[in-house]
Amino acid sequence: MSELDRVIHEPARLTILALLSSVKEADFLYLLRETGLTRGNLSTHLMRLEEAGYVEIEKTFRGKIPLTLVRLSAEGKAAFHGYRKSMKDLLAPSKMRRVPVYIPT
Amino acid sequence: MEPRVDIDDVKRNAQRHWMEDGLSEILVGLLFIIIGGGLLLKLALPRWLTLDLLSSALTAAGALGLSWGFKKLKERITLPRSGYVVLPEPTRTRRMLTFGSVAVLGLASALGLLTHVVVVPVVAAVFAMCFLWGGVQYKQTSMLWEAFLTLLFAVVSTRFTSLSGVAGVLALMVMIGTSMAILGAVRLRGFLKANPRPQETEA
Numbered sequence: 001m002s003e004l005d006r007v008i009h010e011p012a013r014l015t016i017l018a019l020l021s022s023v024k025e026a027d028f029l030y031l032l033r034e035t036g037l038t039r040g041n042l043s044t045h046l047m048r049l050e051e052a053g054y055v056e057i058e059k060t061f062r063g064k065i066p067l068t069l070v071r072l073s074a075e076g077k078a079a080f081h082g083y084r085k086s087m088k089d090l091l092a093p094s095k096m097r098r099v100p101v102y103i104p105t
Numbered sequence: 106m107e108p109r110v111d112i113d114d115v116k117r118n119a120q121r122h123w124m125e126d127g128l129s130e131i132l133v134g135l136l137f138i139i140i141g142g143g144l145l146l147k148l149a150l151p152r153w154l155t156l157d158l159l160s161s162a163l164t165a166a167g168a169l170g171l172s173w174g175f176k177k178l179k180e181r182i183t184l185p186r187s188g189y190v191v192l193p194e195p196t197r198t199r200r201m202l203t204f205g206s207v208a209v210l211g212l213a214s215a216l217g218l219l220t221h222v223v224v225v226p227v228v229a230a231v232f233a234m235c236f237l238w239g240g241v242q243y244k245q246t247s248m249l250w251e252a253f254l255t256l257l258f259a260v261v262s263t264r265f266t267s268l269s270g271v272a273g274v275l276a277l278m279v280m281i282g283t284s285m286a287i288l289g290a291v292r293l294r295g296f297l298k299a300n301p302r303p304q305e306t307e308a
């Protein structure tokens with residue numbers, strides 16, 4: 001059985017990566033609304049993903065308003081697709097092991 | 106072991122987010138009105154080159170102005186309330202498919218093959234199918250309403266008006282556009298109520 005990426009396997013981080021995989025880039029507010037996490041929690045998960053090299057975070061301004069942009073890195077894309085593939089492989093019916101069960105009569 | 110995250114549903118959120126404020130519905134609706142109405146006007150006017158050029162230029166300017174206004178409204182209304190998102194550019198396959206369909210339609214139209222096919226019920230059915238697909242795919246109730254209204258307009262148009270062929274289809278476009286713009290405006294009102302600007306929330 002291939003090892004699952006523990007960084008991605010955490011539900012909150014998986015949700016963040018799934019959201020980012022369907023957009024080019026998104027800001028902190030969008031991720032906050034869509035994930036339902038608290039600001040602190042989201043920041044922590046984003047930091048963890050940035051440390052793993054899966055997301056790129058850019059702090060910029062739109063007019064006078066600060067904007068934190070987050071996008072999936074190439075490494076993040078590969079890791080996310082790899083994770084999905086291993087989950088699919090893991091859950092595929094042909095890969096399910098048939099365990100003989102003894103039923104006493 | 107499997108985290109309870111529906112990845113496919115989460116991935117569809119970006120498209121839902123793009124539509125939740127109703128602005129895109131208003132934009133498409135107004136585009137339908139401008140293009141359908143402009144072409145209807147062109148059919149009604151005498152066939153002078155100057156008038157033809159003028160109405161085409163006005164239609165194109167209206168469409169361009171609308172998409173510019175749409176971007177500005179998105180920046181002012183949606184982004185401060187529900188966040189900033191950039192959708193990915195369409196894939197090469199999708200671009201090729203769009204280009205291919207436009208090319209086929211253009212060729213068929215140039216060869217005069219469309220005059221027999223362009224009938225209100227067929228066009229209405231195509232539109233209704235598109236709305237139905239969008240409504241189910243992105244869980245948008247308003248798109249299901251659009252599908253229903255499109256079929257209703259087609260029935261009204263064929264049974265109670267004398268419009269048929271290209272003129273009938275253009276009139277149908279105007280009707281669909283009007284209903285889309287209205288449904289979009291209702292949705293925008295709901296969005297603004299549910300999502301006050303951040304500083305308004307803090308105050």
